[in-house]
Amino acid sequence: MSNVIRNPRNGCALHGALQTVQEINGVVPVVHANAGCGVINYLANGGASSGTAKYSGFSVPGTAAQERHVIFGGASRLREQIKNTIKVVNGDLYVILNSCESAMVGDDVDAMTKEIVEQGEPVVDTLIAGFNGGTHYGYEHVLTDILKSIDNVKKSEYQKNSKLVNIFGIIPGKDPYWQGNLDEISRILEGVGLQANVIFGATGSYEDLSNAKNAALSIVFSRWGEQPAKLLEEKFGIPRVIRPSLPIGVEGIKELVASIKDVIQLDEDKLLSFIQKEEIYEKNLLRRVRDEIIENGLSKKAVIVGDEEQVIRIGGFLTEKLGVEITAAVLTDALKKDEEHETQNDELLKHISNNVYKSVDQKDINDIIRGSKPEVIFASALETRVASKLDKPLVEISYPIVDKLIIGKTTVGVKGLVTIIEDYFTVNREFENAKRDRLVKELKNETGNNQWYEKEDSYSRVRSNKGLYIRKQEFSVSNG
Amino acid sequence: MSFLDERKALTREKRLSSLSHFHGTLEGLIDETSGEEIKQRVRTFSQIHIDETINAFEVLSKIEDAAIIVNGSVGCGNIGLINAGENFNWYSTNLVERDTILGGDDKLREAVLRANEEQHPKAIFIIGTPVVAINNDDINSVILELEDEVGVPIISIYTDGFKTKTPVTGYDIVTHSLLKYVVDKFVEEKEDFINIISFSESIEDIEAVTENFEALNINYQVIPRFSSIEDIKAASRARATVVLNPEEGEYLAKELEEVFNVPYIASEAPIGFRGTKKFLLKLATFLNIEDKAIKYVDEIEEELTKSLTKDLLADKKVFVDASFSRIPAYARFLQYLGGTIVGIGSPFIDLENRKQIGKLDFLSKGTTVVIGNGQYFEKANAISKGETDLYITEFKGGSFAIDEGAAVVSTNKIETYGFKGVLVLYDAIVKALRFVEKADVEESIYKASWKRRSGNWYVKQEVS
Numbered sequence: 001m002s003n004v005i006r007n008p009r010n011g012c013a014l015h016g017a018l019q020t021v022q023e024i025n026g027v028v029p030v031v032h033a034n035a036g037c038g039v040i041n042y043l044a045n046g047g048a049s050s051g052t053a054k055y056s057g058f059s060v061p062g063t064a065a066q067e068r069h070v071i072f073g074g075a076s077r078l079r080e081q082i083k084n085t086i087k088v089v090n091g092d093l094y095v096i097l098n099s100c101e102s103a104m105v106g107d108d109v110d111a112m113t114k115e116i117v118e119q120g121e122p123v124v125d126t127l128i129a130g131f132n133g134g135t136h137y138g139y140e141h142v143l144t145d146i147l148k149s150i151d152n153v154k155k156s157e158y159q160k161n162s163k164l165v166n167i168f169g170i171i172p173g174k175d176p177y178w179q180g181n182l183d184e185i186s187r188i189l190e191g192v193g194l195q196a197n198v199i200f201g202a203t204g205s206y207e208d209l210s211n212a213k214n215a216a217l218s219i220v221f222s223r224w225g226e227q228p229a230k231l232l233e234e235k236f237g238i239p240r241v242i243r244p245s246l247p248i249g250v251e252g253i254k255e256l257v258a259s260i261k262d263v264i265q266l267d268e269d270k271l272l273s274f275i276q277k278e279e280i281y282e283k284n285l286l287r288r289v290r291d292e293i294i295e296n297g298l299s300k301k302a303v304i305v306g307d308e309e310q311v312i313r314i315g316g317f318l319t320e321k322l323g324v325e326i327t328a329a330v331l332t333d334a335l336k337k338d339e340e341h342e343t344q345n346d347e348l349l350k351h352i353s354n355n356v357y358k359s360v361d362q363k364d365i366n367d368i369i370r371g372s373k374p375e376v377i378f379a380s381a382l383e384t385r386v387a388s389k390l391d392k393p394l395v396e397i398s399y400p401i402v403d404k405l406i407i408g409k410t411t412v413g414v415k416g417l418v419t420i421i422e423d424y425f426t427v428n429r430e431f432e433n434a435k436r437d438r439l440v441k442e443l444k445n446e447t448g449n450n451q452w453y454e455k456e457d458s459y460s461r462v463r464s465n466k467g468l469y470i471r472k473q474e475f476s477v478s479n480g
Numbered sequence: 481m482s483f484l485d486e487r488k489a490l491t492r493e494k495r496l497s498s499l500s501h502f503h504g505t506l507e508g509l510i511d512e513t514s515g516e517e518i519k520q521r522v523r524t525f526s527q528i529h530i531d532e533t534i535n536a537f538e539v540l541s542k543i544e545d546a547a548i549i550v551n552g553s554v555g556c557g558n559i560g561l562i563n564a565g566e567n568f569n570w571y572s573t574n575l576v577e578r579d580t581i582l583g584g585d586d587k588l589r590e591a592v593l594r595a596n597e598e599q600h601p602k603a604i605f606i607i608g609t610p611v612v613a614i615n616n617d618d619i620n621s622v623i624l625e626l627e628d629e630v631g632v633p634i635i636s637i638y639t640d641g642f643k644t645k646t647p648v649t650g651y652d653i654v655t656h657s658l659l660k661y662v663v664d665k666f667v668e669e670k671e672d673f674i675n676i677i678s679f680s681e682s683i684e685d686i687e688a689v690t691e692n693f694e695a696l697n698i699n700y701q702v703i704p705r706f707s708s709i710e711d712i713k714a715a716s717r718a719r720a721t722v723v724l725n726p727e728e729g730e731y732l733a734k735e736l737e738e739v740f741n742v743p744y745i746a747s748e749a750p751i752g753f754r755g756t757k758k759f760l761l762k763l764a765t766f767l768n769i770e771d772k773a774i775k776y777v778d779e780i781e782e783e784l785t786k787s788l789t790k791d792l793l794a795d796k797k798v799f800v801d802a803s804f805s806r807i808p809a810y811a812r813f814l815q816y817l818g819g820t821i822v823g824i825g826s827p828f829i830d831l832e833n834r835k836q837i838g839k840l841d842f843l844s845k846g847t848t849v850v851i852g853n854g855q856y857f858e859k860a861n862a863i864s865k866g867e868t869d870l871y872i873t874e875f876k877g878g879s880f881a882i883d884e885g886a887a888v889v890s891t892n893k894i895e896t897y898g899f900k901g902v903l904v905l906y907d908a909i910v911k912a913l914r915f916v917e918k919a920d921v922e923e924s925i926y927k928a929s930w931k932r933r934s935g936n937w938y939v940k941q942e943v944s
Contacts, residue, residue: 003590008574011555012555013555014555033610035641042876047561047564061526063526088857088927100580363598
């Protein structure tokens with residue numbers, strides 16, 4: 001596999017750390033890097049809109065390191081920035097994020113953090129540099145680093161809560177539906193008598209970080225949540241449940257609950273009643289769309305592209321519930337060699353597809369899609385082009401999803417199952433309608449003089465009245 | 481003297497003494513910029529902002545037949561996602577820790593070959609990033625080695641992300657490379673079209689200007705944004721050049737004039753009625769179609785004035801945050817609508833911007849001025865202190881001003897250029913005033929103690 005990446009969809013470790021930290025209420029990220037490093041993450045995520053956090057984009061404090069800091073070191077600039085951030089920006093916890101430059105220059109970030117912590121300020125840091133890994137790595141490591149140090153800077157009581165469950169492995173932004181998915185996990189856990197410690201988003205906060213040590217259990221929903229859960233197990237004896245994916249549908253919920261029951265006791269009556277309600281709801285909805293599935297032929301051959309967790313969850317649902325045949329699956333978060341994680345999902349993936357690939361390179365992905373002859377593609381906005389070339393519908397399920405505002409929708413649990421069916425049906429119907437329109441136009445073409453063509457580019461070119469090229473957006477019509 | 485003699489473009493600080501750190505009054509700014517150079521300053525607290533690598537990537541990514549390689553860590557290459565969903569491919573050399581020790585030349589070689597084979601581009605651009613600059617990777621030897629094999633120009637864009645505080649330097653670096661390696665050097669005859677230079681305008685803004693060209697039967701090509709390598713090559717054959725935003729495109733226009741004898745018709749940005757009128761009439765005078773242009777403009781003026789309510793902003797205090805070249809046009813228009821400009825913000829100012837400062841003589845000398853890329857904390861300070869009613873911004877993420885008590889107009893996704901832009905902007909103001917009545921005001925992310933302080937607290941004289 002090539003080292004070079006065409007159309008990289010994953011950012012660096014700094015990006016992962018930044019988009020993780022900025023989604024925790026009360027936490028202020030401080031980026032020690034040149035001015036644009038953090039902004040790239042903001043702009044890259046900008047098309048895939050799930051709104052913006054309070055401390056994100058141009059509001060993020062950062063050292064905006066200059067040449068002199070590269071030559072002479074940027075530690076003193078960092079010291080100045082931390083001190084002044086505390087004076088300017090309201091925050092309950094400040095997290096210093098490191099970068100390629102500061103790692104290459106060798107700035108002593110730890111010493112600067114220690115100095116300010118000694119003054120009683122709530123500051124922690126992470127030393128991972130951009131080139132140490134991707135977004136997923138950044139999420140996992142910054143979370144682990146914060147949990148390692150939080151007790152030193154935010155004193156809180158150690159008081160076990162037998163209902164509290166830490167949630168790890170859902171990466172804000174990287175999972176386009178992260179907020180809705182956290183909400184749905186919370187709803188499910190609440191339904192079976194537990195309480196989710198979500199940390200991120202609308203219902204989470206910095207306090208959840210301190211509270212994580214009091215949990216009865218940590219649930220890890222993708223390999224990228226293993227490290228923080230492992231740390232809490234080693235430090236506070238909190239058991240871990242490692243799941244291959246977030247749950248989808250009642251079956252998924254049942255499997256999740258069974259694995260929780262292996263570790264902690266649940267109220268059986270409450271559990272049964274909750275599952276029963278979910279079952280009735282799911283059955284009813286699946287019954288309602290049966291005709292649509294049959295009439296629209298939704299049991300198609302498909303390719304799925306996304307993070308391993310998404311492929312397992314959504315791919316599994318498509319095959320098990322809709323009769324979709326996954327001709328190929330591409331994992332976009334897999335490492336060539338993963339020595340850090342215990343998760344091993346090869347067997348599970350084999351059940352989803354006989355052809356499972358690992359790649360983030362657009363050429364590889366396009367070639368796999370072409371070679372798999374799908375009728376429908378479940379992937380990201382980066383597959384728009386190949387889908388259009390193959391003239392197949394594209395259901396966007398993985399990062400990046402663009403031109404859609406996703407702030408509360410979920411693709412998890414019974415509600416998530418509904419989202420996926422709705423999206424699949426809508427895309428398929430729009431695709432068929434467009435095809436029908438095209439056929440009508442073609443028919444008119446054959447009978448009239450209008451000749452239609454569609455240029456591959458977003459901006460096609462037509463001749464101006466003077467014979468020079470100018471640009472027009474969208475389609476162009478040529479009258480002969 | 482042409483700057484093309486230099487191996488690479490000078491930073492805006494070196495070429496035009498640009499300043500990105502200032503917080504004071506208009507009077508102070510006039511004073512600051514009146515000498516032969518502008519004193520540099522720094523901020524001891526700052527917020528992250530665009531750098532020149534982002535600007536360079538942004539404009540190059542809109543050249544339809546160019547291939548782009550971001551030579552750096554995978555995160556730097558992630559910038560390509562700004563075009564996700566479009567018909568656009570780009571490459572990252574995906575440098576990892578090992579490459580920062582041993583160098584990333586092999587990966588760059590591989591990227592060039594792949595880009596050529598897969599995209600069949602007319603030119604390949606390699607964008608530099610901090611990792612490569614610190615590592616001092618030898619880009620040129622890779623270019624020399626592969627140029628013959630590849631058969632199209634391979635052009636190094638000497639960005640690094642930390643040598644300039646003025647991101648517009650990214651456009652200068654691209655300009656320098658295009659002039660040096662792409663634009664046709666030997667032109668026998670000029671052709672009947674005008675270069676319209678655009679670096680950052682949206683397709684809608686460009687269309688709002690070019691519709692006037694079409695109405696007046698003026699042939700044109702837009703470069704470098706939304707162009708092709710052939711269009712850029714042809715730039716030296718144009719009859720003249722106009723620029724949509726002088727502080728971004730003037731460098732290219734002036735060099736085309738000096739080196740390739742393409743006259744530059746300097747004007748202000750075609751924003752607002754007066755700005756657009758001046759822009760078109762200057763060009764029309766050059767083309768000897770003044771009468772036709774005056775007739776056209778008069779007709780539009782009559783229509784436009786019917787649609788505007790002059791007291792829309794009566795008693796409203798306004799803060800305008802925009803590229804400095806566009807500030808006079810915005811300020812004039814907002815004042816026309818009855819508003820009082822109490823503050824202006826801009827990413828940078830350089831010696832060339834003195835032209836625009838001169839055009840702000842209708843503003844109070846005590847008007848607050850914040851010069852800085854982003855730096856919303858200082859703008860929050862100014863907006864809250866000045867009890868500003870309306871914050872109008874060209875930049876992303878302006879909603880912070882709602883928490884400081886102002887209505888927010890964002891021109892980020894609307895067209896503001898041309899005659900059309902006048903109505904669009906007017907409409908955006910109406911919507912903003914409507915929304916602010918309903919919007920939830922949250923606690924500011926900035927401490928009250930900061931907002932009581934002098935806004936220039938963290939701006940210090942640079943000590944070299």
